[in-house]
Amino acid sequence: MTFNKIVWKMAKHHYKKYIFYLVCNSLAVTFFFMFTTVYLNKQLVEMEQSEGIQYVLSIPGVALFTFTIFFMSYAHHIFMKKRRSEFGLFMTLGMTRREISKLIVLENSIIALISLIIGVLIGATLSKFFFWLLLKFVGIQEILFQLHAKMFLYTVIVFLVMFFVAVGQSLYLTFKKNIITNLKNEKITENVSDKHARLGGIGLLIVIGSIIGLYFTYTGHRGGDFLLLWSLATFIGLYIVLYHFTSLLIELIKKNKGYYYRRLLYLTNINYKYKRLTSVMMLVTVMIMVTLLYSTIILFTYITTEREAIEETPFDVAFIQTDSTNNVGIDAVKAIFEQNGNRVQRHVSVPIYSYFQKDYYEVVHAYTFMSLDAFNELTSSQFELKNNEFIYFLNENTETPESIPYDQGLRIPSGSDEIIYDVKEVIAEKRMNTLSNLSEIFVINDTELSRLKRSVDGLAAVVHLINLEDWQNSKTEVKKLKQTFESLHASTPAINVEHIVPEDELFQISSRIEGYEKNKNSNGILFFVTIFLSVLFFIGSFFLLYIQLFSEVDKELERIRKLYRIGITSKEIKRMISQEITTIFMIPTLLGTTLALLYILAMATDIGGVIANPEIILHFLIVGGSYFVLQFAFLFYARKKMYRLLSTKLAHSIDKANI
Amino acid sequence: MTILEANNIFKVYGEFNGERETVALNNINLLINRGDFVAIMGPSGSGKTTLLNILSGIDQPTSGEVTIGGENLNEMKSDALAHFRRKQLGFVFQDFNLLDSLTVKENIMLPMILEKKNLTEMEEKIHELASLFEIKSILNKYPYHISGGQQQRTAVSRALVNEPQIIFADEPTGNLDSKSSTAIMECFERIVDKMSTTVLLVTHDVFAASYCQKVIFIRDGAVHSSISKTTNRNAFLTEIMDNLTLLGGR
Numbered sequence: 001m002t003f004n005k006i007v008w009k010m011a012k013h014h015y016k017k018y019i020f021y022l023v024c025n026s027l028a029v030t031f032f033f034m035f036t037t038v039y040l041n042k043q044l045v046e047m048e049q050s051e052g053i054q055y056v057l058s059i060p061g062v063a064l065f066t067f068t069i070f071f072m073s074y075a076h077h078i079f080m081k082k083r084r085s086e087f088g089l090f091m092t093l094g095m096t097r098r099e100i101s102k103l104i105v106l107e108n109s110i111i112a113l114i115s116l117i118i119g120v121l122i123g124a125t126l127s128k129f130f131f132w133l134l135l136k137f138v139g140i141q142e143i144l145f146q147l148h149a150k151m152f153l154y155t156v157i158v159f160l161v162m163f164f165v166a167v168g169q170s171l172y173l174t175f176k177k178n179i180i181t182n183l184k185n186e187k188i189t190e191n192v193s194d195k196h197a198r199l200g201g202i203g204l205l206i207v208i209g210s211i212i213g214l215y216f217t218y219t220g221h222r223g224g225d226f227l228l229l230w231s232l233a234t235f236i237g238l239y240i241v242l243y244h245f246t247s248l249l250i251e252l253i254k255k256n257k258g259y260y261y262r263r264l265l266y267l268t269n270i271n272y273k274y275k276r277l278t279s280v281m282m283l284v285t286v287m288i289m290v291t292l293l294y295s296t297i298i299l300f301t302y303i304t305t306e307r308e309a310i311e312e313t314p315f316d317v318a319f320i321q322t323d324s325t326n327n328v329g330i331d332a333v334k335a336i337f338e339q340n341g342n343r344v345q346r347h348v349s350v351p352i353y354s355y356f357q358k359d360y361y362e363v364v365h366a367y368t369f370m371s372l373d374a375f376n377e378l379t380s381s382q383f384e385l386k387n388n389e390f391i392y393f394l395n396e397n398t399e400t401p402e403s404i405p406y407d408q409g410l411r412i413p414s415g416s417d418e419i420i421y422d423v424k425e426v427i428a429e430k431r432m433n434t435l436s437n438l439s440e441i442f443v444i445n446d447t448e449l450s451r452l453k454r455s456v457d458g459l460a461a462v463v464h465l466i467n468l469e470d471w472q473n474s475k476t477e478v479k480k481l482k483q484t485f486e487s488l489h490a491s492t493p494a495i496n497v498e499h500i501v502p503e504d505e506l507f508q509i510s511s512r513i514e515g516y517e518k519n520k521n522s523n524g525i526l527f528f529v530t531i532f533l534s535v536l537f538f539i540g541s542f543f544l545l546y547i548q549l550f551s552e553v554d555k556e557l558e559r560i561r562k563l564y565r566i567g568i569t570s571k572e573i574k575r576m577i578s579q580e581i582t583t584i585f586m587i588p589t590l591l592g593t594t595l596a597l598l599y600i601l602a603m604a605t606d607i608g609g610v611i612a613n614p615e616i617i618l619h620f621l622i623v624g625g626s627y628f629v630l631q632f633a634f635l636f637y638a639r640k641k642m643y644r645l646l647s648t649k650l651a652h653s654i655d656k657a658n659i
Numbered sequence: 660m661t662i663l664e665a666n667n668i669f670k671v672y673g674e675f676n677g678e679r680e681t682v683a684l685n686n687i688n689l690l691i692n693r694g695d696f697v698a699i700m701g702p703s704g705s706g707k708t709t710l711l712n713i714l715s716g717i718d719q720p721t722s723g724e725v726t727i728g729g730e731n732l733n734e735m736k737s738d739a740l741a742h743f744r745r746k747q748l749g750f751v752f753q754d755f756n757l758l759d760s761l762t763v764k765e766n767i768m769l770p771m772i773l774e775k776k777n778l779t780e781m782e783e784k785i786h787e788l789a790s791l792f793e794i795k796s797i798l799n800k801y802p803y804h805i806s807g808g809q810q811q812r813t814a815v816s817r818a819l820v821n822e823p824q825i826i827f828a829d830e831p832t833g834n835l836d837s838k839s840s841t842a843i844m845e846c847f848e849r850i851v852d853k854m855s856t857t858v859l860l861v862t863h864d865v866f867a868a869s870y871c872q873k874v875i876f877i878r879d880g881a882v883h884s885s886i887s888k889t890t891n892r893n894a895f896l897t898e899i900m901d902n903l904t905l906l907g908g909r
Contacts, residue, residue, distance in 0.1 A: 261772050261781070264765055265758075272760035562756045565717065566770055566817070567745025569738040654718060 010086065011107070017082050020551075022111050022118075024075030027543060029119020029159055030126065031536055032068040035061075036151040037127040038532055043143045044525065059231055060533045063290045067540050069162060070283055074544070076108075076166040078551045080173070087174055101171055108170075112163045120155060130532055143525055200248040203240025207595075210234040215602035227603075234595065235286055242285070243278045246271050266579045269559070273552075280548045281588050284541040288592025291537045292627060293599050296620040298530040302523045304615065309516035311397060311430065315348075316471040317478060318433035318510045319485070322461045324492045325507045326485050330464065336484065337468055337477045346467040350374040353449060354437055355412065355458035366437045367412070369452060375443045378431055378465075383443075390421040391443035394428040401426060410442060414455040421448075432465060433510035471512045478511040485509065538627070542634050545585060549638060550645075557649050564650060577643050585635040593624050662824055662857050663691040663714060668723035670709055670880070683709045684720070685880040691825070691859060696851045698868040699861045700899070701877040702907065707861040708829055710877065714859065715748055715827040716740045728824045745770045749818030751860075753830035755810040757802040757817075763809075764789075764798040767817045774821060788816040792846055808839025815846050819856070826850065828860035832867045844870040865903065869896035876906050 038044060039061065087100050124147060131145035210233035217226045250271050254260045319326055334344045354368045372385050383391060392404050404426055412419040421444060432438055453460060468474050489507065560573055600620055604610045610617055670684035683706045691697055701707050712718035714725055716732045725732045728747060735743060757766045764785055771781045789795040792812040797805050811831060818826050832840035844867050850856045868874050869892050875885040883906055888895040
């Protein structure tokens with residue numbers, strides 16, 4: 001028998017190690033490939049760009065990418081840890097470094113190649129199934145499953161880079177350590193003395209600080225810019241907490257000696273394992289946090305699509321009409337809607353007058369005026385205004401600004417003179433649909449509006465606001481009205497006023513049904529992507545915990561054997577295993593859930609806070625509750641399996657008198 | 660006063676009366692009295708460790724009975740046996756059997772913690788044993804930071820912590836240098852002299868066995884002969900070596 005045959009025989013004998021490594025690698029490839037089928041899906045990429053949702057997907061993207069890379073290197077680390085003791089043995093028997101290198105590269109290459117093939121095949125199949133399943137439920141036809149070269153290319157490149165890094169590291173470690181260290185590799189005790197309780201406290205402060213930072217900065221249009229920054233701070237803080245905080249906690253518990261000694265085995269073992277567990281716990285916590293956070297936000301957005309459409313478009317249909325544009329009689333407009341039985345329930349016409357002014361830098365500013373009577377009718381209020389007063393009306397659902405640019409009065413040049421109005425009231429409330437220049441309106445009394453029309457050149461128009469009996473069935477009619485306006489628009493001369501937006505845009509129709517459909521579509525796609533990622537995250541985090549637990553089963557058996565020798569009962573073993581696995585499963589779940597909740601509370605400030613949107617908490621409870629149920633199911637499974645495995649191995653060990 | 664009694668102990672591996680049957684212990688009968696300090700010696704594969712495991716309730720005999728302090732181990736269920744072991748018996752192993760995640764003090768305390776003893780009692784006992792075995796200065800260290808001899812003294816302290824009726828030691832000097840071996844055997848002597856505890860050990864080491872009052876030799880799973888110390892330790896050492904030569908092997 002040649003030496004190579006002995007090596008091959010040993011490999012066959014330890015086939016479980018290879019299968020474990022192959023499964024882990026295939027799984028990592030599967031995850032990464034599924035991830036690319038979503039992120040490189042052309043329709044999704046286009047949709048991301050048009051809807052500006054890239055930043056929404058940035059954090060889950062980074063998390064999943066990190067997970068895949070970590071998972072691969074972790075599997076490799078476990079595999080090589082077991083193999084290095086064998087390499088130590090081969091070296092003592094006279095195998096050269098060159099032969100060992102060849103062996104490491106060869107066996108890793110074969111496994112890598114098979115993993116790539118299996119991973120891509122499974123990834124493509126699962127992804128296709130997932131697209132089909134979710135599109136069927138979410139009902140979006142626009143996004144279809146695609147496969148293209150880039151997906152394969154990226155997967156292969158990332159996998160090969162990871163492969164070379166991991167194999168290179170293994171070669172380095174195998175040859176850097178001497179034969180004895182390699183031989184004892186599996187038995188080397190981890191150093192547990194480099195943990196500092198105070199650093200744990202600093203980590204906690206970083207986490208709290210980043211959430212407070214997010215709370216104060218996540219508002220306005222640029223709020224999302226800081227999200228990644230705060231998230232990174234949270235993750236760094238979390239890592240420090242996980243690494244050092246257990247020591248602080250155990251130090252505190254130690255002060256109550258009675259309590260500490262009663263839980264001695266459990267507490268010390270968790271502390272002892274923690275160094276090895278920190279990276280896994282950290283990654284699982286982040287994955288759970290991201291899953292819960294995004295699922296809640298997207299579920300909230302998806303479910304509130306209708307409410308969002310109603311808030312964004314207070315009237316079912318709205319358009320601006322001038323003497324020469326969109327000038328169709330209101331009866332003709334009503335007829336378009338009512339021909340299919342969709343009655344017009346309310347019609348409000350609001351006369352406006354827009355005045356356009358260039359500033360020193362040639363930037364055009366639009367000033368839109370509305371009469372007080374029309375405003376009172378629109379808002380069902382009873383305001384009164386003197387001739388020199390105006391109401392500053394912000395047609396937006398935002399908080400009333402404390403100061404406005406017209407605190408010193410609004411000055412409109414009229415020939416060589418100026419017309420000056422003082423602000424009487426500031427009102428911020430969305431009362432009309434968003435139409436071109438209808439976001440900032442100056443309300444003046446009717447006499448003043450007539451005077452203004454006479455004094456300055458501007459554009460007189462009427463805003464028509466219509467409510468229908470059934471807005472959800474108004475898609476065809478809105479389309480027809482649009483066509484009517486477009487054909488009319490093509491035959492009318494352009495407006496001879498300098499304005500800041502193109503004429504086409506100025507005279508568009510704003511309808512609730514279009515807003516709803518657009519939101520439903522983009523929210524649906526986001527919902528789909530989030531669910532896709534959540535499922536990947538959930539399965540991924542479970543695998544990570546599972547592998548962490550079961551790859552260390554021999555060490556666990558050794559500990560149980562030691563305890564058995566000094567008289568621990570099976571009941572006590574069971575309780576100990578249960579406590580430890582529950583902790584390992586539940587710490588990331590609880591931390592991830594807490595962080596997700598805190599992030600939701602902080603991010604909700606952008607939509608007026610959770611008090612104004614209690615549904616978001618309800619949605620969080622639904623998502624979090626579902627996650628907990630699944631996590632508990634997995635926990636019970638893992639616990640039962642671990643107990644059975646250890647009991648069987650222990651009984652086997654006793655039978656062989658190997659105790 | 661008899662503390663341990665073993666009657667007609669058989670241990671058979673593989674199918675009983677089958678082709679692959681291996682008889683590890685063949686009709687062993689033993690009687691150990693309170694305060695005895697006994698060594699079991701024999702060649703490799705003679706069944707020493709199997710016998711110790713059966714006498715201490717870690718393993719079950721195929722047939723026969725073991726009684727310790729009047730309690731029949733065969734009649735006890737697994738968890739009752741575990742309770743009995745940690746309350747009434749102490750163990751010292753060749754590989755020390757210390758938990759790496761616990762400090763020396765916590766390792767010693769472990770059987771008392773499992774027994775839910777109160778804090779004052781535990782602290783007092785630790786203090787007493789640490790002084791007796793000179794390990795006070797290493798109480799807060801972890802096993803991998805102390806020497807083999809210190810680890811074994813920790814293991815002896817742990818074996819004594821619940822004041823057991825009998826201590827079983829499996830090759831207690833097997834992993835130690837001669838200086839540490841002497842220290843450990845002196846520990847056992849002290850236990851027997853000062854606490855009247857019974858010690859039963861299995862060993863290859865003639866030097867270690869010479870500390871005992873009695874040595875039982877076994878071969879092929881059966882008791883071959885036994886000798887008791889009547890003179891000084893050096894003479895007893897020579898006597899043990901002579902018997903081992905007669906027994907054959909080591």
